[in-house]
Amino acid sequence: MTFEYVEPEDLDEASAALGADEDAVALAGGTAFTLLLRQGLIRPGRVVGLRRLAELRGISAHKGGLRIGALATHREIEMSPHVRALQPALAAAFAAIATIRIRNQATIGGNLAHADPSQDPPPILVALGATIEIAGPAGARRSVPVESFFIDYLSTVLSPGELILGVTVPPAAPKDRAVYHKFLPRSADDYATVSVAASVRLEADGRIAGCRIALGGAGPTPVRARRVEAAVIGRVPTAELIRDAADLVRDEIDPIDDARGSVRYKREMAAVWVRRALTELVA
Amino acid sequence: MALTTRVIRLTVNGHAYERTIRNDRLLVDLLRDDLDLVGTKVGCEIGVCGLCAVLVNGVVLSACLLPAVALDGSTIETVEGLAGPDGQLSPVQRAFIRHGALQCGICTPGQVVTATALLRERPDATADEIRDWMMGSLCRCTGYEGIFDAIASLAADGQAR
Numbered sequence: 001m002t003f004e005y006v007e008p009e010d011l012d013e014a015s016a017a018l019g020a021d022e023d024a025v026a027l028a029g030g031t032a033f034t035l036l037l038r039q040g041l042i043r044p045g046r047v048v049g050l051r052r053l054a055e056l057r058g059i060s061a062h063k064g065g066l067r068i069g070a071l072a073t074h075r076e077i078e079m080s081p082h083v084r085a086l087q088p089a090l091a092a093a094f095a096a097i098a099t100i101r102i103r104n105q106a107t108i109g110g111n112l113a114h115a116d117p118s119q120d121p122p123p124i125l126v127a128l129g130a131t132i133e134i135a136g137p138a139g140a141r142r143s144v145p146v147e148s149f150f151i152d153y154l155s156t157v158l159s160p161g162e163l164i165l166g167v168t169v170p171p172a173a174p175k176d177r178a179v180y181h182k183f184l185p186r187s188a189d190d191y192a193t194v195s196v197a198a199s200v201r202l203e204a205d206g207r208i209a210g211c212r213i214a215l216g217g218a219g220p221t222p223v224r225a226r227r228v229e230a231a232v233i234g235r236v237p238t239a240e241l242i243r244d245a246a247d248l249v250r251d252e253i254d255p256i257d258d259a260r261g262s263v264r265y266k267r268e269m270a271a272v273w274v275r276r277a278l279t280e281l282v283a
Numbered sequence: 284m285a286l287t288t289r290v291i292r293l294t295v296n297g298h299a300y301e302r303t304i305r306n307d308r309l310l311v312d313l314l315r316d317d318l319d320l321v322g323t324k325v326g327c328e329i330g331v332c333g334l335c336a337v338l339v340n341g342v343v344l345s346a347c348l349l350p351a352v353a354l355d356g357s358t359i360e361t362v363e364g365l366a367g368p369d370g371q372l373s374p375v376q377r378a379f380i381r382h383g384a385l386q387c388g389i390c391t392p393g394q395v396v397t398a399t400a401l402l403r404e405r406p407d408a409t410a411d412e413i414r415d416w417m418m419g420s421l422c423r424c425t426g427y428e429g430i431f432d433a434i435a436s437l438a439a440d441g442q443a444r
Contacts, residue, residue: 003307007353031330035330100415100419105344
């Protein structure tokens with residue numbers, strides 16, 4: 001099933017090309033696009049190649065935080081000196097994605113637009129409080145927190161004619177710490193049975209001032225574990241507090257039975273990996 | 284009437300090509316069927332196995348995941364381009380032979396292309412870097428030791444370049 005292919009030179013042209021045709025699809029790195037096309041899960045009438053859009057490229061330090069263009073590849077994020085210096089947990093999460101070939105091809109914008117809840121970037125970006133910049137028709141711009149961007153499996157808040165410009169990650173305070181863990185019982189390049197990203201801000205007196213936890217493979221979208229967060233914020237972390245808080249995640253997630261585990265098993269593993277992540281961050 | 288074909292230009296192993304392709308043509312099929320470069324193999328067709336690894340503008344990618352229409356103007360290197368003009372095998376190819384890093388051979392083009400990309404970027408690659416780069420280049424014959432040793436031997440003495 002072939003399609004019309006266009007390569008716009010600027011954002012307004014790209015937005016118009018995406019908005020004019022109900023079954024238009026944007027092409028960034030092309031990993032998800034090609035798999036969906038071959039499986040017949042998308043039948044685009046028009047494909048809009050984004051590669052000529054310079055505004056979508058580059059990774060820069062931005063007021064102590066990061067601005068990552070939508071076309072930045074996973075490998076570019078993994079290797080970026082800015083990302084490594086300012087958000088090492090983000091660099092580590094991207095370094096652990098699939099294989100070098102996928103990291104060389106897949107882009108952060110394409111990953112987010114694809115909205116696969118088992119993939120790695122969304123949980124760590126939610127834990128770091130990142131925001132997605134969106135370009136729309138006639139120069140329209142809006143920002144959406146990553147955690148509010150996904151509405152269902154493979155489904156986002158993007159409207160026809162909108163595309164992702166980039167992602168901004170807010171500055172981390174000196175004592176902020178973050179980590180991403182994925183539970184991979186099968187192979188290192190597999191999707192996780194469940195994955196957990198967590199960030200913690202510690203007060204000088206040892207209390208947890210802030211905490212954000214997000215899980216992958218745990219529902220139709222990435223899931224934020226707000227009840228776990230609420231149970232630890234304002235408290236001095238002890239092994240018992242963390243264990244009891246982590247257990248709350250069992251009922252916060254909505255996983256499915258599949259080859260990577262049963263629902264019950266995934267709820268148990270989510271609690272185990274939330275506990276390990278928090279324990280590591282407050283150590 | 285929407286146009287569903289395009290003329291694209293590629294440089295493959297130093298030769299310039301211009302072809303009219305359907306917009307849904309994948310690079311791996313273009314290489315093998317249109318350009319007769321069958322050294323690049325087809326395996327899983329979902330980007331997992333590494334058989335179809337090629338270099339696009341110097342970057343190792345899975346040719347089975349790449350719509351060729353989006354590569355207009357790119358420079359491609361395949362296993363056929365690694366040997367010198369006189370047929371002399373590349374250092375990586377010779378190391379694979381020296382270390383018995385192949386058996387049936389179907390994964391070998393992808394392994395050799397991936398290792399070449401690694402050693403260009405990291406001429407003194409560490410053991411961890413070798414494992415990270417080669418993970419996802421699946422071999423079902425050798426058990427990987429020979430492949431690792433072949434690459435490590437070049438990384439150690441800097442002759443990869």
